[in-house]
Amino acid sequence: MNDLVNETTLVELSTLAALPLEPGKSKATLDALNEVLALVGQMQSLDVANVRPLAHPLERHQSLRADSVTETINPSALSQNAPLYEAGLYFVPKVIE
Amino acid sequence: MNLNFATLTDLQKALRNRDVSATELTQHYLTRIDALDPALNSFISIQAETALDAAGRADARLAQGDARPLTGIPIAQKDIFCLQGHRTTAGSKMLSDFIAPYTATCSEKLADAGAITLGKTNMDEFAMGSSNENSYFGAVHNPWDPQLIPGGSSGGSAAAVAAGLCAASTGTDTGGSIRQPAAMCGLTGLKPTYGRISRWGMIAFASSLDQAGPMTRTARDAAILLEHMAGHDPRDSTSLTEPVPRFSESLGSNIKGLRIGVCREFFTEGLDPAVERSIREALAVYESLGATLVDISLPHTPYSVSAYYVIAPAECSANLARFDGIRYGHRCSDPENLQDLYQRSRGEGFGEEVKKRILVGTFALSAGYFDAFYHRAQKIRRLIKEDFVQAFEHVDVIAGPTAPTPAFPLGEKASNPVEMYLQDIFTISASLAGVPAMSIPAGLANGLPVGLQLIGNYLQEGPLLQAAHQFQQATHWHTLTPPEVL
Numbered sequence: 172m173n174d175l176v177n178e179t180t181l182v183e184l185s186t187l188a189a190l191p192l193e194p195g196k197s198k199a200t201l202d203a204l205n206e207v208l209a210l211v212g213q214m215q216s217l218d219v220a221n222v223r224p225l226a227h228p229l230e231r232h233q234s235l236r237a238d239s240v241t242e243t244i245n246p247s248a249l250s251q252n253a254p255l256y257e258a259g260l261y262f263v264p265k266v267i268e
Numbered sequence: 269m270n271l272n273f274a275t276l277t278d279l280q281k282a283l284r285n286r287d288v289s290a291t292e293l294t295q296h297y298l299t300r301i302d303a304l305d306p307a308l309n310s311f312i313s314i315q316a317e318t319a320l321d322a323a324g325r326a327d328a329r330l331a332q333g334d335a336r337p338l339t340g341i342p343i344a345q346k347d348i349f350c351l352q353g354h355r356t357t358a359g360s361k362m363l364s365d366f367i368a369p370y371t372a373t374c375s376e377k378l379a380d381a382g383a384i385t386l387g388k389t390n391m392d393e394f395a396m397g398s399s400n401e402n403s404y405f406g407a408v409h410n411p412w413d414p415q416l417i418p419g420g421s422s423g424g425s426a427a428a429v430a431a432g433l434c435a436a437s438t439g440t441d442t443g444g445s446i447r448q449p450a451a452m453c454g455l456t457g458l459k460p461t462y463g464r465i466s467r468w469g470m471i472a473f474a475s476s477l478d479q480a481g482p483m484t485r486t487a488r489d490a491a492i493l494l495e496h497m498a499g500h501d502p503r504d505s506t507s508l509t510e511p512v513p514r515f516s517e518s519l520g521s522n523i524k525g526l527r528i529g530v531c532r533e534f535f536t537e538g539l540d541p542a543v544e545r546s547i548r549e550a551l552a553v554y555e556s557l558g559a560t561l562v563d564i565s566l567p568h569t570p571y572s573v574s575a576y577y578v579i580a581p582a583e584c585s586a587n588l589a590r591f592d593g594i595r596y597g598h599r600c601s602d603p604e605n606l607q608d609l610y611q612r613s614r615g616e617g618f619g620e621e622v623k624k625r626i627l628v629g630t631f632a633l634s635a636g637y638f639d640a641f642y643h644r645a646q647k648i649r650r651l652i653k654e655d656f657v658q659a660f661e662h663v664d665v666i667a668g669p670t671a672p673t674p675a676f677p678l679g680e681k682a683s684n685p686v687e688m689y690l691q692d693i694f695t696i697s698a699s700l701a702g703v704p705a706m707s708i709p710a711g712l713a714n715g716l717p718v719g720l721q722l723i724g725n726y727l728q729e730g731p732l733l734q735a736a737h738q739f740q741q742a743t744h745w746h747t748l749t750p751p752e753v754l
Contacts, residue, residue, distance in 0.1 A: 176631065188585060188630040189592075189607075190623055191615035200627070203685065207577060207628050210686050214574040214644050217651075224646030225653055227476060228462045228702025229726065233505035248352075248369035254599035261594050264603050 174205040271296050272432030273749050276341060276489040279435055283330055283340040290326035290340030290384065294319050297342045297386055301433050308409050310418075310427035312347045313355050314387040322384040329382070338496060339382030344434040346425045347388035348395060349375045349480070350469040358471045359391040359403040359421075362597045362617030372469025373504070374438065374480050374497040381496040386434050390424030393619045394588065395445055395473045397421050398691040401682055402621045409678070410453060411750040412716055416675040419449030419691075425483050426453040430750060436484040436493055440470060442477045443576050444670075444695025447707040450483055451670035451719020454709045454748055456736065457483045458490045461727050462702035463508035465494075466501030474583035475506075477576075477699050486746055487708060487736035491515035494729060513730050519737040524558030526735060527663040533569035534668030534694050534721075546711030546718040547669045553742055554667070554735075562663050566655040571648050572697040573689060578632045578645035579700070584622075585629030591617060624685075653701040660725040665735050669694055670707040670719030694721060704729045708736045709745035717748070 176184070181201055185192050193200075227233075246259075255262035269278060271293065282288045288296075298316050305311055319342065326340035350356045350368035357363045371379075379385070392402040400408040400423025408423040410416040411431040418427040422439030426449035429437050439446040441459035450457025458481045465480040472478060482493035495515055501507040530551060535544060551561055593599035593613025600616055603609035618626070632641040659666060671691055681688045698705035703726055710720035720739075724732035740746045 175637075180631075181627075184627050184630050184634070185611075187634065188626050189589075189610040189614055190618075190626060191611040193615065200624070203624050204627055204631070206686060207624070207689075208631070210689065211574045211577050211628075211632075211641065211645075214571055214578070214648055215640070217568075217571055217648060219644055219647040219651070222647040222650055224643055225650035226646060227506070228649075228653060228700070229508075231463070231506075231508075234502070234507070234509065235505065236502050244369055248367075249595075252366055252369070252596035254593065254597075263594055264605050264609055266606055 174201070175208045176201055176204045272300065273485065274435065275485050276435055276492050279341055284335060286330070290323040290330065291320065293340060294323040294342045294384055294386070297434055301386065304431055305433060307414055308411060308427050308431055309406050310390055310408050310424040310431065310433065311344065311387045312357055312359070312390050312405050312424070315354060315385060319384050319386050326382060326384065336382035337492070338378065340384065341382065341435050342384045342386045343378065344386050344389045344425060344428045344437040345375055346391055346422050346437065346439050348391060348440055348471045349438060350471070351375055351385065351388070354388070356388065356471070357405070358395070359393040359405060360617065360619065360622070361404040362591050364404060364598070366596055370469060373466035373501045375469065377496055377499065378438070389428050389437060392421035392423070393622050394471065394584070395421040395440055395442055396584070396621050396625055398444070398448055398688055399681065400424065400449070401678065402619055404619060407678055410675050411752070412453065412675065415677055417452070417678055419452035419671070419675065421445040422483060423449045426450055426455055426457070429453070429455055429483055429485065432749070436482060436489055438480060438497070439483045440478055440480050441699065442473050442580060443699045444692040446481045446483060447695050447705060447719065447721060448671050448691060450707040452675040452717060454717030455483055455485065456487050456490050456706065456708050456746060457481065458494060458706040458729070459698070459704065460494060460498060460729055461508070461704045463506050464498045464729070466504040466507045468501055468503040472587040474580040475587060476583060477580060487733050487740055488516060488519055490706065491519060491733045510727055515730055515733050518730055519734050521734065522558060523735055523738045526559040526665065527562050528554055528559050529562050529564035529659055529663035529666040531564055531566050531569070531666055531668050533566055538672045538690065538693070539669060540673045540713060542713035543669050543673060543718050546713055547720055550710040550720045550739070551667060553739060557738055557742060564659050564663060564666065566659060566697060568648065568651045568655050569697050572652055572700055573693055575645040575648040575652070576696045576700060577628070577689060578641050579649065581625040581629030582632045582642050583629070585626045585633065588622070588626055649700045652697050656701045656703055664731055666723040668721050670721040674713045674716035674718060698723045702726070704732055706732055706736060708739060709748065711745055
């Protein structure tokens with residue numbers, strides 16, 4: 172199988188995945204991705220035309236509960252993990268000029 | 269009694285008879301961790317103070333005759349389970365300072381049953397790996413030979429139990445991450461039916477595959493822990509509602525007439541001859557116990573690794589999208605803008621294997637490739653499930669090797685990802701199908717533990733544990749301990 176990922180698709184994938192393209196590593200990343208995709212390419216030899224996809228191994232519907240508050244978490248227990256948090260706000264770089 | 273390698277049953281008796289106190293037992297393991305873990309690196313964090321506090325409360329309960337099933341039993345928990353107020357890292361720089369705001373359901377259930385958590389064990393980053401070499405906190409060493417890997421991703425949990433640093437541990441299994449390290453460290457490890465144990469509070473890798481389970485010295489111990497980890501949880505929408513049997517109370521009957529399927533696809537070219545010899549001998553033991561061996565085929569097994577390495581990365585790319593450097597996790601310094609914040613925080617916070625799998629998953633889900641990869645993998649998943657459904661019309665349990673080789677040297681496969689991925693070739697199909705499966709010690713190959721994998725039908729952990737327990741009544745492999753560990 173030809174390499175499925177080239178430098179152009181790697182740029183697109185990095186943008187979609189919000190991962191940086193690391194200088195000097197793109198060849199190694201390309202080789203690593205194409206190696207995995209060559210392995211998974213073995214799937215292509217199987218005829219699956221009339222097979223339904225399986226998303227849940229037990230084919231159960233997800234159990235739902237009433238859409239109401241049943242428990243709360245102390246906000247400070249959550250915000251203590253935020254790298255930049257002040258006065259109830261999570262800080263990000265300026266978005267609107 | 270040798271406390272180092274005592275079973276849960278032995279420790280329960282010793283605690284109730286006041287032969288040892290929970291405080292003495294907890295201190296015993298903490299002392300061993302101090303002495304032995306620097307060479308193994310099986311723990312990421314130790315909770316000595318909270319463990320000793322819990323042990324004090326356990327002793328008070330024992331004195332009052334108010335002990336719960338696991339009161340005073342010190343265990344270790346894979347560092348993928350959130351424990352409120354404690355650091356929970358998933359083996360990643362991304363979460364190296366993360367303090368869990370709540371406790372995972374299965375960890376809470378173990379605590380409710382009286383178990384004491386000694387600390388959090390090392391693991392491949394976000395459970396992605398088969399050798400425990402992908403941890404931000406360094407590789408784990410196998411107690412049987414510190415030059416060797418312990419298996420992964422629950423390698424720390426396996427090494428800690430094998431070295432006698434705790435009585436038992438918890439692990440998680442997405443494609444073999446309980447069974448393969450259990451095999452390589454000479455333990456019993458069980459991945460239950462998908463949905464048996466709540467995933468709430470367990471950091472997600474691939475949500476349709478992730479399952480927690482026990483890692484123990486014996487099948488009886490695995491049954492005891494499973495009883496207290498399993499059960500419906502309304503906080504996990506995939507949690508099963510079926511009642512949890514008292515697995516430990518139905519291990520005793522013999523297995524005469526048990527039909528064991530021997531899957532021919534599990535005896536392939538890459539299988540180490542010494543491992544195959546041990547597995548064949550284990551099957552002969554089963555025959556001597558009255559079981560019938562039945563030749564079976566799971567014809568789509570050769571496609572399981574391919575399908576898995578599409579489905580798991582696809583789910584991981586979605587699950588790990590939550591790490592943005594804003595609400596929690598690593599944040600880069602001086603970001604130029606929002607996109608730069610996302611990209612550099614994720615680039616710096618994730619390790620190489622995690623980034624690779626995110627990119628593979630992003631590719632499999634991207635426009636133009638979705639049908640050819642993700643959709644096709646889900647169709648193959650159905651074929652693999654149907655293989656098991658058909659097989660279980662004729663057999664009760666399926667047996668074969670857990671891993672193709674015994675533990676291998678650290679670094680040996682680190683530069684060959686495909687070879688590393690093939691370590692899980694025998695465990696992945698049960699994960700894709702969602703059926704319960706376990707590994708039990710079944711011999712030695714070149715002086716290293718070999719794991720026998722037993723796979724059961726949906727929700728049939730009971731017969732699986734019974735088959736494992738009866739094997740352990742007839743063999744001594746589960747009693748062996750690493751030669752270097754005192």
